[in-house]
Amino acid sequence: MEHLEIERKFLVTSDAYRHEATSQTRIAQGYLSTDPDRTVRVRIMGDKGFLTIKGGPNDSGTTRFEWEIEIGTAEATNLIDLCNTGILEKHRYEVLYGNHFFEVDEFLGENKGLVIAEVELNHEDEKFEKPEWLGEEVTGQKKYYNSQLSRNPYTTW
Template sequence: MEHLEIERKFLVKSEGYKHQANEHTRIVQGFLNTAPQRTVRVRIKGDKGFLTVKGESNVSGTTRFEWETEINVAEATNLIDLCEAVILEKNRYKVPFGSHVFEVDEFLGENKGLVVAEVELQHEDEFFDKPEWLGQEVTGDVRYYNSQLSINPFQNW
C-alpha cells in the first residue's frame, strides 16, 4: 500500500536535542475529524499550509495510511477556524542522529510541558540509534496522538 507512514514515538527526557537540531519550525494545527479510522488535520508549518488524512494505526501503533497535500496559508487558516476546539501549537526541531532524523515536538498552549520525539522508519523492525535525550517509548499510546491531544490536552491529565 502506498502512503504508509511507519514511525515510533518517544517522550523526551532532556533538552539535549536543541543543540543537535539543524532546523526549527513553528507549527499550528487543528483537526476537522478525530475519528481513529480517519483523522483529518489542517496544519500551518512556517509559511506553508497542509491538509492531511491519516488512517487507523495498526495494532502496534507504528504504521498507518497517510496522505498529505500542500494548500495555501489563507486556506489553511480558514480551515483551522472550522477545526475542533483545541488548536495545537508546537515548536518542531529536526535532529539528525545516526542515519535517521528525529522530529522533536515541544508543545505549547494547553499541551505545554509535553515534549515528544518521532522517528520515521522504512519498516517496523528497522534498527535506529537512540540519542541520550530519548526517553520512554509511547508508540501506540493513543493519549500521545496529536488528534487526541486536541481533545484531551496534556495539562488535563
C-alpha cells in the first residue's frame, strides 16, 4: 500500500536537541475528525498549509496510512476555523542524528511541558542510532497522538 507512514515516538529527556537542530518551525494544527481510525488534520507550518488524512495504526502502532496535500495558508486558516476545539501549537525542531532525521515537537499552550521526538523509518525493523536525549518509547500509545492531545491536553493528565 502506498502512502504508508512508519514512525516511532519517544519522550524527550533534555533540551540538548536544540543545539543539534538544523531547523525550527512553528506549527498550528486542528482536526476536522479525531476518530483514531481516520483523522483529518489541517496544519499551518511556517508559511505553508497542509491537509492530511491518516488511517488507524497497525498492531505495533508504528505504521499507518497517511495522505497529505499542500494547500494555501488562507485555505488552511479557514479550515482551522472549522476544526474541533483544541487547536495544537508547537515548535518543531529537525535533528539529523546518524542516518535519520528526528522531528522534535515542543508543545505549547495546554500541552506545554510535553516534548516528543519522532523518527520516520523505511520499515518497522529498521535500526537507528538513538541520541542521548531520547527517553521512553511511546509508539502506539494513543494518548500521545496529536489528535488525542487536542482533546485531552497533557496539562490535564
